[in-house]
Amino acid sequence: MTPPSPGTSSPRADKARWLDSLAQDTRYAIRGLRKTPGFTLTVILVLALGVGANAAMYSLVDRLFFREPSGIVDPASVVMPTEVFQGGYMPAMGSANIDALRSSVKGLGTVALQKGVYQGIDRATGPRVLRVTDNYFPMLGVRMARGRTFAPDEAADSLPVAVVSYRYWQRTLDGDSAVLGHSIEIAQQRYTVIGVTSPAFTGTGLEATDVWLPMSTKADGGLIMRLNTGVTRERVEAAMTVALRQGLRPNTRSGYTPPVIRANPLVFGRQSYGGGSPYLEIIIRVAGVAAIILLVAIANVATLLLMRATRRSREIAVRLALGVSRGRLMRLLMVEGALLSLAAGAAALVAGVWGGAVARARFMPFYRLTYPLIDWRFVTFTLGIAIAAGLLASLAPAIQASRPDLTHSLKAGARGQYRRSWFRGSLVVAQAALSVVLVVGAGLFVRSLHNIHSVPLGIDIDQLTVASASFQRVDSGKTYLPLMQQEAERLASIPGVQGAAVSLMAPMQGEMGGMAFRQGGDTMFFNGEAGLAGNAVGPGYFATVGIRLVDGRDFTTSDVAGSAPVVVLSESAARAAWPGKRAVGQCMVLGRDTNPCTTVVGVVSDANLVNITPEPGAHYYLPVTQYPYIRSLAITVRAPSRTRAALAQAVRHDLTGRLPASTDLRIEDLRSSLDPRYAQWTEGAVVFTAMGILALIVAAIGMYSIIGYSVSQRMHEMGVRVALGARRGQVMRPVIVGGLKLAALGVVLGIGAALVLGKLVASLLYNTSPRDPVAMVAAAVILLLASVAAAFVPARRAARVDPVIALRAE
Numbered sequence: 001m002t003p004p005s006p007g008t009s010s011p012r013a014d015k016a017r018w019l020d021s022l023a024q025d026t027r028y029a030i031r032g033l034r035k036t037p038g039f040t041l042t043v044i045l046v047l048a049l050g051v052g053a054n055a056a057m058y059s060l061v062d063r064l065f066f067r068e069p070s071g072i073v074d075p076a077s078v079v080m081p082t083e084v085f086q087g088g089y090m091p092a093m094g095s096a097n098i099d100a101l102r103s104s105v106k107g108l109g110t111v112a113l114q115k116g117v118y119q120g121i122d123r124a125t126g127p128r129v130l131r132v133t134d135n136y137f138p139m140l141g142v143r144m145a146r147g148r149t150f151a152p153d154e155a156a157d158s159l160p161v162a163v164v165s166y167r168y169w170q171r172t173l174d175g176d177s178a179v180l181g182h183s184i185e186i187a188q189q190r191y192t193v194i195g196v197t198s199p200a201f202t203g204t205g206l207e208a209t210d211v212w213l214p215m216s217t218k219a220d221g222g223l224i225m226r227l228n229t230g231v232t233r234e235r236v237e238a239a240m241t242v243a244l245r246q247g248l249r250p251n252t253r254s255g256y257t258p259p260v261i262r263a264n265p266l267v268f269g270r271q272s273y274g275g276g277s278p279y280l281e282i283i284i285r286v287a288g289v290a291a292i293i294l295l296v297a298i299a300n301v302a303t304l305l306l307m308r309a310t311r312r313s314r315e316i317a318v319r320l321a322l323g324v325s326r327g328r329l330m331r332l333l334m335v336e337g338a339l340l341s342l343a344a345g346a347a348a349l350v351a352g353v354w355g356g357a358v359a360r361a362r363f364m365p366f367y368r369l370t371y372p373l374i375d376w377r378f379v380t381f382t383l384g385i386a387i388a389a390g391l392l393a394s395l396a397p398a399i400q401a402s403r404p405d406l407t408h409s410l411k412a413g414a415r416g417q418y419r420r421s422w423f424r425g426s427l428v429v430a431q432a433a434l435s436v437v438l439v440v441g442a443g444l445f446v447r448s449l450h451n452i453h454s455v456p457l458g459i460d461i462d463q464l465t466v467a468s469a470s471f472q473r474v475d476s477g478k479t480y481l482p483l484m485q486q487e488a489e490r491l492a493s494i495p496g497v498q499g500a501a502v503s504l505m506a507p508m509q510g511e512m513g514g515m516a517f518r519q520g521g522d523t524m525f526f527n528g529e530a531g532l533a534g535n536a537v538g539p540g541y542f543a544t545v546g547i548r549l550v551d552g553r554d555f556t557t558s559d560v561a562g563s564a565p566v567v568v569l570s571e572s573a574a575r576a577a578w579p580g581k582r583a584v585g586q587c588m589v590l591g592r593d594t595n596p597c598t599t600v601v602g603v604v605s606d607a608n609l610v611n612i613t614p615e616p617g618a619h620y621y622l623p624v625t626q627y628p629y630i631r632s633l634a635i636t637v638r639a640p641s642r643t644r645a646a647l648a649q650a651v652r653h654d655l656t657g658r659l660p661a662s663t664d665l666r667i668e669d670l671r672s673s674l675d676p677r678y679a680q681w682t683e684g685a686v687v688f689t690a691m692g693i694l695a696l697i698v699a700a701i702g703m704y705s706i707i708g709y710s711v712s713q714r715m716h717e718m719g720v721r722v723a724l725g726a727r728r729g730q731v732m733r734p735v736i737v738g739g740l741k742l743a744a745l746g747v748v749l750g751i752g753a754a755l756v757l758g759k760l761v762a763s764l765l766y767n768t769s770p771r772d773p774v775a776m777v778a779a780a781v782i783l784l785l786a787s788v789a790a791a792f793v794p795a796r797r798a799a800r801v802d803p804v805i806a807l808r809a810e
Contacts, residue, residue, distance in 0.1 A: 022335070025335045030339065032336065042701065043304055044340060044344045046297050046698055046701060047389060048345075048347035048348045049293070051297070051348035051352075051385050052347070053293045054291065054294050054385055055352025055356070055378065056290070056356045056358070057359065059352065059356035059373050060360070060363060061283065062381075066267070067267070068267055069201075070201065071197070071198055071200030071202070072140045072266070077229075078227075078265075078266050079224075079225050079226075079233055079264060080204070080222065080224050080263070080265075081223045081262070081264075082264060083244065084261070098221070100243045101240050104243035105225065105240060108227065108231045109225045109236065111223055111225045113133045113136075113215060114130050114132045114204075114221055114222050115215060115219065115221035115222060116131075117213065127210035128208065128209050129186055129211045132150075132155075132214070132215060133155050134151060136150075136224070137149040137163070137197075142198065145169075145197060147195030154214045159214060160189065160191045161194045161214060162193050162194065163196070164193055164195075164210065164211050165196070165211070166197055166199040167202065168210040180193060180194065180195070204224065233265075236263045237263050244259060245259070282363060282679070282680055282683045285684070286683075286691075289438060293698070296695050298389050299431045299434075300431055300698050300699070300701060302392075302396055303706055304705055306396065306397045306427070307424070307705060307706065309397045334391065334394050336394065337395075338387065338394075340394075341389060342383075344390060348386055349374075356373045428702055428703055428742045429746045430746070430749075431703075432699050432743050432747065433746045435695040435750065436749075436750025436751060436753075437750050438692040439696065439778070439783065442685065442689040443775030443779055444758070444765055444770060445681060445684035447768045447772060448681045448764075449681040449766075452612060452681050452766040453678070457608045457612065457616075458546075459608070462670075463639070464507065464636055465636075465644045466637075466667070466670050466673065467648075467667045468632065468633075469484070469633050469664070469665050470663065471660065480660075481625070481630060483655075483659070484502050484635055487635060487655065488637075490654075491647065496639060496640060499540055500544060500637045501537065501540040501544040502633060502634070503536065504535055504624055505634060506670070507670060508608060508674055510535075510632075511533040511535060512535065513533050514531060514591055514620075516532055516577075516620075517589040517590075518588065519589065519597060521589075521593040524588065526577065526618035529618075533609055533617065534609070534619050535619075536621070536623065536624040536626075537621050537623070539555045544637070545607070550605055551602065552602030553601055554568070555602075555621075555623045559626060560626065561626055565590075565597075566599050566600075566622075566623065566626075567599070567620050568601060568604055569604075569618075570603070570606045570618060571603060571604070572606050572618045572619070573619055574600070584601065588600065590622075635651065644669060648668075700790040701790075703742065703743070703787055703791065707735060707790065707791050710735075710738070710794075711735060732799045735794060739790060739791030740784065747779075747783050750783070754776065754779070755771055758770025758771055
């Protein structure tokens with residue numbers, strides 16, 4: 001090898017010198033940051049808050065939108081066909097529809113079935129169980145750690161065998177090496193374990209599945225399908241939609257839209273949360289809010305770094321005068337930013353894990369999630385965002401600091417000379433504007449929450465406790481109806497209980513639909529709609545839940561199967577059916593136009609059955625003892641709040657041993673059960689308020705820092721003014737007014753941005769305009785008050801300056 005000629009250096013030597021100079025810059029930066037602990041901790045805290053908020057949301061967004069289930073071969077080619085109709089998604093379908101859908105996609109892919117299993121009394125703590133067809137595991141390409149999957153005859157006859165997950169085997173079955181042949185109990189039935197899945201596979205949903213049981217291909221369930229090579233989702237959706245609609249009876253209802261099939265990818269968010277979920281929409285918006293918080297943090301850190309660079313202007317000028325290159329100087333300042341961002345990234349990991357756990361609890365309250373919050377993707381995202389944010393915040397200060405006016409900086413001496421910077425002011429204005437956007441969002445959701453809670457539901461939800469029982473078998477409901485009636489009568493006799501009644505579905509928890517006809521076969525329309533929504537209830541139900549009897553009578557114990565069919569209508573239904581006439585005594589035909597006449601025996605006040613709307617709509621009520629298809633029953637108890645806990649315990653004790661073990665029994669206050677209905681407004685109000693407060697704090701820190709810096713640089717001027725007789729108010733006023741000017745400009749820009757961005761949250765608001773003036777004015781006032789508070793302390797310090805000390809220091 002030819003040695004390098006004199007005056008030149010080898011690439012290796014150049015690299016060594018570069019690394020050595022980088023190490024020197026790093027050591028110098030560390031010493032400089034250690035000398036200013038207040039500044040260092042402030043920057044780390046502000047940046048960690050911004051990055052941590054985004055890390056917390058990433059832990060959800062990544063799972064919901066980007067990460068496919070593990071342990072599945074080519075998960076991108078697996079879809080979950082679901083029926084989509086006006087009311088939403090219906091993942092489980094009847095066996096007749098399933099046969100038609102399976103036939104429609106022959107040659108397009110392989111179809112399997114899956115269905116959740118009721119866990120009865122222990123559903124909250126018991127294993128998550130699915131029934132699946134025998135081709136489920138082979139179709140997904142799932143490997144087995146031990147044993148085998150289901151044989152066709154085991155699935156066809158639903159034999160008592162089970163496949164368990166690796167996690168369930170390790171944690172619940174203690175990793176027993178003799179697990180094959182081991183017996184486990186599901187809903188008081190014994191199953192023999194024949195296989196253990198690989199550790200990677202935990203199912204296709206957000207929640208990890210623990211146990212799989214066999215099911216027949218003739219049963220009802222949800223579809224899961226692997227597409228053949230070259231087959232598109234659109235082709236499958238078209239074929240299935242045609243097959244589904246061919247089996248439907250014509251519907252003349254005004255505005256009726258036939259259902260379609262959507263072949264949803266296995267990505268967790270689209271599969272488990274479906275379209276239109278309020279939680280999903282809130283998560284999307286909050287992720288955007290977290291991004292705004294990060295922008296505020298970056299602007300704040302850039303402001304702090306600019307002020308630090310300005311304070312060091314003489315030091316930087318000396319270095320340049322001594323021959324240090326501008327590139328080397330910029331690198332030194334960027335190294336400082338990188339060190340700060342790494343420290344902030346480490347703090348953001350902690351904040352992200354904590355925030356991710358909080359976000360799970362708030363946005364996904366009904367899911368038992370088992371996936372870890374921390375993995376390599378989470379760590380990479382958090383540190384990457386932290387470093388990018390830190391370097392971005394350092395860039396402008398590094399460029400500005402590396403181009404000082406040497407003559408001015410050297411002449412200024414140790415005191416330096418204060419000069420206004422439009423760039424620093426712009427960063428403060430940007431922080432204020434972004435904060436206003438978040439505070440306006442908080443105001444909009446708070447007003448929406450107030451409006452939705454003001455909607456009268458027609459029932460006394462704050463006084464009701466509900467015990468709901470769902471049965472696996474359709475005929476179980478009629479079998480256990482007498483038991484539920486006896487329990488309701490016993491509860492009604494307890495002192496302090498004001499009423500108890502049985503119904504098919506609990507208040508606000510469900511409805512049944514049906515067509516109504518006049519005698520002769522003409523379809524009855526109610527406010528332009530054909531058909532009615534309703535419930536089947538027992539005697540005393542209306543008085544128990546707070547629905548008033550307007551005309552006629554309530555149901556009685558004589559309204560039983562075999563007696564003359566009767567019905568009670570809501571006021572809206574009665575007015576629409578017989579305007580200007582009395583509905584009691586009228587005849588209507590329910591279900592099919594060939595059914596016998598059902599007599600209207602009563603009219604009750606309007607009440608919501610499911611949805612929270614100011615106009616409940618037209619409803620009907622049947623006697624639960626005359627309703628033939630009972631798969632669920634509920635007991636509603638009206639009692640003071642102080643007795644509800646004891647009542648719930650007593651009901652659970654009475655029913656646990658007398659209902660089938662597979663019964664899904666839930667006992668809860670009606671108000672608590674309705675909390676998810678208010679979720680999008682409650683969570684929006686809570687999250688936007690919290691984020692708005694966080695943004696205000698960060699913006700206030702930035703404003704305080706820049707005003708405090710300007711005051712410190714103008715201390716000589718302040719001392720002169722005090723020495724010449726300026727009063728305290730005359731010294732404080734310019735400082736506070738200067739802060740208010742920046743805040744006022746931020747308010748104007750923020751209000752404008754809020755008006756533009758309001759359409760993004762308009763669909764989540766209730767009876768509130770995204771341009772609501774009250775929210776806008778409140779946000780402006782809050783931001784201006786925060787700016788006054790941020791400016792007050794530096795202004796007070798300036799007013800209290802001792803002129804002798806200030807002039808001597810200069």
